[in-house]
Amino acid sequence: MIYRESGQFKTSYQNDSVIFPIKQDRMFIFALLALAAFVVPMFASEYMLSGILIPFLVLSLAALGLNILTGYAGLLSLGSAAFMAVGAFATYNFLVRVPGMPLLLALVLGGLCAAAVGILFGLPSLRIKGFYLAAATLAAQFFVEWVLTKFSWFTNHSASGVISSPPLEVFGIALDTPVSKYLFTLAVVVVLALAAKNLVRSSTGRAWMAVRDMDVAAEVIGIPILKTKLLAFAISSFYFGIAGALYAFILLGTVDAQAFDLHRSFQILFMIIIGGVGSILGSFLGAAFIVLLPIVLNLLGQLLHGIVSTQFLSNLEMMIFGGLIIFFLIVEPLGLAKMWQITKEKLRLWPFPH
Amino acid sequence: MEFQFFLEVLVGGLLAGVMYSLVALGFVLIYKASGVFNFAQGALVLFAALTFVGFQNMGLPFWAALIITLGVMVLMGIGIEKIVLRRLVNQPPISLFMATIGLSFFIEGLAQMVWGTEVHGLELGITDEPFEVGGVFISSFDLFAAGISGTLVAVLALFFQKTKLGRALRAVADDHQAALSVGIPLQHIWAIVWAVAGFVALVAGLLWGSRLGVQFALTLVVLKALPVLILGGFTSVPGAIVGGLIVGAGEKLAEVYLGPYLSGGIENWFAYVLALVFLMVRPEGLFGERHIERV
Numbered sequence: 312m313i314y315r316e317s318g319q320f321k322t323s324y325q326n327d328s329v330i331f332p333i334k335q336d337r338m339f340i341f342a343l344l345a346l347a348a349f350v351v352p353m354f355a356s357e358y359m360l361s362g363i364l365i366p367f368l369v370l371s372l373a374a375l376g377l378n379i380l381t382g383y384a385g386l387l388s389l390g391s392a393a394f395m396a397v398g399a400f401a402t403y404n405f406l407v408r409v410p411g412m413p414l415l416l417a418l419v420l421g422g423l424c425a426a427a428v429g430i431l432f433g434l435p436s437l438r439i440k441g442f443y444l445a446a447a448t449l450a451a452q453f454f455v456e457w458v459l460t461k462f463s464w465f466t467n468h469s470a471s472g473v474i475s476s477p478p479l480e481v482f483g484i485a486l487d488t489p490v491s492k493y494l495f496t497l498a499v500v501v502v503l504a505l506a507a508k509n510l511v512r513s514s515t516g517r518a519w520m521a522v523r524d525m526d527v528a529a530e531v532i533g534i535p536i537l538k539t540k541l542l543a544f545a546i547s548s549f550y551f552g553i554a555g556a557l558y559a560f561i562l563l564g565t566v567d568a569q570a571f572d573l574h575r576s577f578q579i580l581f582m583i584i585i586g587g588v589g590s591i592l593g594s595f596l597g598a599a600f601i602v603l604l605p606i607v608l609n610l611l612g613q614l615l616h617g618i619v620s621t622q623f624l625s626n627l628e629m630m631i632f633g634g635l636i637i638f639f640l641i642v643e644p645l646g647l648a649k650m651w652q653i654t655k656e657k658l659r660l661w662p663f664p665h
Numbered sequence: 666m667e668f669q670f671f672l673e674v675l676v677g678g679l680l681a682g683v684m685y686s687l688v689a690l691g692f693v694l695i696y697k698a699s700g701v702f703n704f705a706q707g708a709l710v711l712f713a714a715l716t717f718v719g720f721q722n723m724g725l726p727f728w729a730a731l732i733i734t735l736g737v738m739v740l741m742g743i744g745i746e747k748i749v750l751r752r753l754v755n756q757p758p759i760s761l762f763m764a765t766i767g768l769s770f771f772i773e774g775l776a777q778m779v780w781g782t783e784v785h786g787l788e789l790g791i792t793d794e795p796f797e798v799g800g801v802f803i804s805s806f807d808l809f810a811a812g813i814s815g816t817l818v819a820v821l822a823l824f825f826q827k828t829k830l831g832r833a834l835r836a837v838a839d840d841h842q843a844a845l846s847v848g849i850p851l852q853h854i855w856a857i858v859w860a861v862a863g864f865v866a867l868v869a870g871l872l873w874g875s876r877l878g879v880q881f882a883l884t885l886v887v888l889k890a891l892p893v894l895i896l897g898g899f900t901s902v903p904g905a906i907v908g909g910l911i912v913g914a915g916e917k918l919a920e921v922y923l924g925p926y927l928s929g930g931i932e933n934w935f936a937y938v939l940a941l942v943f944l945m946v947r948p949e950g951l952f953g954e955r956h957i958e959r960v
Contacts, residue, residue: 387759387762435941435944435945438944438945438948439944439945439948441758441759442702442758442759442762443895443944443948445762446891446892446895446937446940446944447940447941447944449888449891449937450934450937450938450940450941453933453934453937454934454937454938456933457931457933457934461927573888577766577770580763580766584763622777622781622782623778626774626775626777626778626782627774627778628774629770629771629773629774629777630770630771630774630775630778631774632767632770632771632774633766633767633768633769633770633771633772633773633774634767634771635767636763636764636766636767636770637749637764637767637768637771640753640756640760640763640764640767641749641752641753641764644756644760
């Protein structure tokens, strides 16, 4: 951009391996986080917080999970929403059945339950690959949805199959205003995103990428395929579980198993395709896109003032989603993240063309 | 009495399975000829059915509406090939699969935008009176559907095995580059395949539409076709029929006999779990020929 990495010398291995090596990038990220944590809660409206920012954060967490599974480990999964459901219902049960359970612990335990289910449905990945694995995850999607609806134990025997969020509090602070919910979600997402970024930079992440690119070669050089694939399923399902719990309790308040249906799985898949597979930034960009698109279309509809019906707009939204998927797959298979990277590269040389 | 009930459930399931295999046929066609699993087949079924009903509602007689819809589906097939597939030649199959997911959303949105989202009834002129064969009640509609599917399967199987065009299609499915180098016109072949798949979608749409009513839920039928394909083999036309029969019968039997123990609703996932088992044991399906890489 207007700055370069020239002149910024690293004097220790630790300095050399930070996530943002260029000082200006680091400053930018810190400024962004400070903005998100301090400025936004002061000035953002309730709609902005609950309608745009919290969904964005929660869905980008789910997209992170799917990116780890599909983008980095190459295991296409169409059952993401099922693991979200497992996390949501598990967290609910821990919160409701164990008196005095702290929220964070319940979240982590819910994530671990989702991870366990993820490992179970990830076992077929050891025998089948690619598209057939996607079919197996589809089985997971339907099976989990059925189990959660059929056995009322999961919903604490509620008559309607709907679970509602118990009053949430963390470290004594009640999470009942949009601002507190937003800050809690922001904290959780930042911590988990940092963990994900470091995970994919580590040897685990490299093992995943090796398995994605050519698993036979990975096995030849000694990467344990069993552990690597199951770990990918476990960790991504952990992320799904926490995202599902946040979705159920922070975002919606009440949820039933149908909120985590196949449509949701496809939504998350679209997020990573548009945002960029195999990229942490891509999860966020894709989630932002998917969250903002219906709102933009709605605004467009209001501008056109009733010339077009809402039905038309929702159909248009579907067409735009589908069309964009195809567009990105043809033009830029690595999504918005790659486009951002190309932009940064071009800006390094701007105003020169090369 | 018990056996008679079993027979009824079995026959009902088999006939339902035939309907599944109709949809699976469209998948097999496209997979056999271009190696891509066409997730958009369900959307094509919906689009075909909606277009047909739309033209019928505009006052056209049955056969005119049928021919015009056929023309529309052929055009759509050619359009898909031109706009989407041509630019994704030689990409990994996962990219193509995801492109067809996008395509399915696009076609669904388009179909509902053009024709509206109300449920339409579809009259095919076949009464659904049950008739009795040896004490077992069979729906005449189901029998008619079975007959149509059987004929379609026979025609398609002959087409792929015996004609030069069929051989060309199989060559293209094996390897795009090799087929090109031998001189097979890839674009024409794909256009033909998608047009034929559109025709199969039309037949499936008509039959399913008159049974379920033409509505958005038709696209969910495609998800049921997946276990059918896994069981029968992705590249096998008779496999689609056999897989459909097994899934249809298995579903109904499981619902009736296992259902009470698991408090019902098994129909939703039984087919998938069956497919999962098959995937572990025999991934290429009963009749499939592709070698699945084992890990």
